[in-house]
Amino acid sequence: MSCHEAPAAISPGPVGTAVLDEPRIVLVGNPNVGKSTLFNALTGARQRVVNAPGTTVELQEGRWRVGGVPCRLVDLPGTYSLDARSPDEQVAAHAVHDDSTDLVVLLVDAAGLARSLVLAGQVASAARPVVVALTMTDVARTRGLTVPADALADQLGVPVVVVDPRTGAGLDRLASAVALALTHPRRLTTAPSRRVTTPGTAPDTVLEGEAAAAGTAASDDEAERVFAWVADVLAAVQLGGDAPRAPVRTWSDRVDRVLLDPRAGIPVLLVVMWALFQLATTVAAPLIAAVDTLVNGWLADAVRAALPSSGPWHWLEGLLVDGALAGVGTVLSFVPLLALVFVAVALLEDCGYLARAAFVADRAMRAIGLDGRAVLPLVVGFGCNLPALAATRTLPHARQRLLTGLLIPFTSCTARLTVYVLLASVFFPQHAGTVIFVMYLASAALVVLGGLALRRTLFRDVRREPLVLALPAYQRPAPRPIALSVWVRVLAFARKAGVIIVGTLTAVWLLMAIPVTGHHAIADVPVQDSLYGRAASTLAPVLAPAGFGTWEAAAALATGFVAKEVVVGSLAQTAAVAEPDDPAHPGDLGDRLRATFERSSGGHPGAAAAGFLWFVLAYSPCLATLAEQRRMFGLRWTALGVGVGFTVAWVGAVVVFQVGRLLG
Structure with missing residues (x-):
């Protein structure tokens, strides 16, 4: 049968086949x-x-x-x-x-x-x-x-x-x-x-x-x-048999003469990356705050008013408001951030610039076995790890997306900055800015070294290949397809990652509500007397070689597993003092932290604080990021990433503390 002949119609298959039901x-x-x-x-x-x-x-x-x-x-x-x-x-x-x-x-x-x-x-x-x-x-x-x-x-x-x-x-x-x-x-x-x-x-x-x-x-x-x-x-x-036409120099060609030239292309790329970073931090902040006010403020107050605050069912208020609703608020607070980054990435991709950015950044990214397209998610990661994972979809191959997704947790998101500012102000007041700068340098070094290590072990198949790109023509972005794509991807996060986040935060509340010592009622128990505090006390000796082997530090790090920005609040709660409005002026919390680290480190609080900072940088991304990793890459790779993060965090913290202790 020639290619121009129409074959006989497909005979219907049995009921339930793709041909008969849904081709x-x-x-x-x-x-x-x-x-x-x-x-x-x-x-x-x-x-x-x-x-x-x-x-x-x-x-x-x-x-x-x-x-x-x-x-x-x-x-x-x-x-x-x-x-x-x-x-x-x-x-x-x-x-x-x-x-x-x-x-x-x-x-x-x-x-x-x-x-x-x-x-x-x-x-x-x-x-x-x-x-x-x-x-x-x-x-x-x-x-x-x-x-x-x-x-x-x-x-x-x-x-x-x-x-x-x-x-x-x-x-x-x-x-x-x-x-x-x-x-x-x-x-x-x-x-x-x-x-x-x-x-x-x-x-x-x-x-x-x-x-x-x-x-x-x-x-x-x-x-x-x-x-x-x-x-x-x-x-x-x-x-058509005619002589070939001379190449036509288009508007895209003229623009590319500028953007693909490193002298102009690199500064333009830096401006675009800076804008993405600002989008993931400054621009998204008021939207996140508004969602938090709506869910954890007005809606939480309405739920509390409708539930008994005393009697045998008083714990139900805490379970629903501080557990399940807090989880819903966490999911919804990430929605505007994700939507903004999705839109920005889609605009860059649709207009044709993203391929040019990859070309300009390629030489730097090839050092860790990735091509230039990886620069975008890694830069976004310094704003927030969650949308950075979403940005890996611009990478051309699944193994590159996976490798980049495992490196993103080593980028120091802005939620960690609050912890850096607090500890640097308490323990290194004369050099706080330098300490914070060193933490970001350490983060970049972790990304590079981690990429090199993974490429030589689990990702040997990710080779350094020349970047070959078919540069698309510049064009005006189409709003409707972009809006649809953003809606579907945000909905996928809310449905799949949201279930994990809500379930985990509810479980954390239960751990903190169940007493194991003393004569406390459920949901009315100090942290140290709860099942959560008992678990933290059990883990504390593991942290002793790093100089902060106390249940307070262990509890704060465990809380940071849920969200890094609440580490400061957890330290204040376990110290029974008010959380400072400005981490750079910690007040009573600073005094308590100095006393706690002085005791746990054997008289070397600065070295212990440096080890704690390293641990916060390396040990694990927040729960929302882990949930998105689980959705995108599966449980096995997510668990491996967490295991590697904890290993790097613990070994690095021990080395930092022990060396710092010896140097005095």
């Missing part, structure tokens, strides 16, 4: 061809973020009604090749070849036709029904290129529909083509009819370069066959 359609394409924008335009809010089974690769699944029939639409990772060498490519290749896939919507970039056709040649080997969505036609026109959809359809043997996901143009025609293809499927063929060389061109050289950039690892024979087919298609569709 499974996958979106396949190179990075930056508008795939995710198309997915958002087709599914709207009817989508969710999931992990591919057994991997850390995030996928988006949604529902798309095609001709009145609900279909499952899957947005696969952007890839240049199905010759899988990375988890992302493995997921994409498996989905294309999987028998549960009923149709492939292949996005072809009109401005980068050769790259897209190399991928199309590999999709053809899966023998799946295909509909081609031709995108970036406007960008192609600015470069003096025209790709006729009808001519391309004749060459590929499958329907080709011109779409613009950003404006919605062509989506109805795409739905009609897909509906027809589900019953009358047509498949790609890559059999070359001839070798074509247009005067003035060298298609083999061009195509082999495209394939190398795409990471194609096919055998020579297979690659030769695909190159021959792509050369035929290019000659017939794009070049």
Whole structure:
């Protein structure tokens, strides 16, 4: 059967199969061809973020009604090749070849036709029904290129529909083509009819370069066959037998002459990173405070007023307000922060700057086995670790996202700064600024050294490879797809990570409410007499070699496991003094801390405080970050990260204290 003939309609399978109930359609394409924008335009809010089974690769699944029939639409990772060498490519290749896939919507970039056709040649080997969505036609026109959809359809043997996901143009025609293809499927063929060389061109050289950039690892024979087919298609569709046109210098090219030059590109990158840091700290702060006031203020007061404050059920107020509702408040307080960072990253990605930032930062990031795209989440991490994890989605491969996600907890978020200011002001009042600066230097060193260590152990497969980027054209961001993407990802955090946060904070309240010594009532017990305090006392001897082996320090660090900013409040609570409004002027808390550390360190409080600072820096991110790590990477990797963090924290704190004690 030739590629132009329509095969017989698919016979319906038994009830419950994907063909009869909900056909499974996958979106396949190179990075930056508008795939995710198309997915958002087709599914709207009817989508969710999931992990591919057994991997850390995030996928988006949604529902798309095609001709009145609900279909499952899957947005696969952007890839240049199905010759899988990375988890992302493995997921994409498996989905294309999987028998549960009923149709492939292949996005072809009109401005980068050769790259897209190399991928199309590999999709053809899966023998799946295909509909081609031709995108970036406007960008192609600015470069003096025209790709006729009808001519391309004749060459590929499958329907080709011109779409613009950003404006919605062509989506109805795409739905009609897909509906027809589900019953009358047509498949790609890559059999070359001839070798074509247009005067003035060298298609083999061009195509082999495209394939190398795409990471194609096919055998020579297979690659030769695909190159021959792509050369035929290019000659017939794009070049049309005419002499090649001179390259057209576009507006994007002129801007890139500035932004890709290190002399201007690096300062611009620093300004953008500074703006992201400010967004994750200063701009988000009033929004977080407003949510906290709403949930832990007005709503908490309303719940308290509706519950008994005395009698046998008085503990219910604490459980609901200080446990469950506090957990809900924690989740909701992160929502504006996440939304802001999601929007900022999406804007940078959609307008085309993110790829340029990766190019400029690449040399610095290659030292730890990552490419330049990792600079964004790591910088955001110094503002807050949680949105930094979300920003790892801009990295091209799952292993790079995982490696970066394990390094982010070593970036010193602003919540730790409160602890630094307190201890530096109490124990090093003449050099407090220097101490805080050293903590941030130590954080950067941990990221670099941690990256080097992980690359030589668990991540040997993350190689230092040259950064090959197909720079997208600059364009105006599309607000609606960005809003949809932000909504879905924030909702995924609230649903999945939120359950963990609320459950853990409720469990912490129970531990602090249950007395184990004395004659206290439930929910009316000093911390040291609670189950929480008993657990802290049990852990305290482990911290003794670091100079702060007291139950007060252990309890504060355990509370910091939930949120770093409450370490100061926990220290004040265990010392039975008021929490200072300004950590730089600790008042009575400073006196209590000096006495406690003097006693626990054997007369070396400064060395013990330095060890405590190191422990706070390294031991674990906050509960919200851990919940997001669990959602993105799974329990095993999250547990490994926590274990490594505690090991680095304890060993480093012991070394800092012992060396400091010896130096006097």
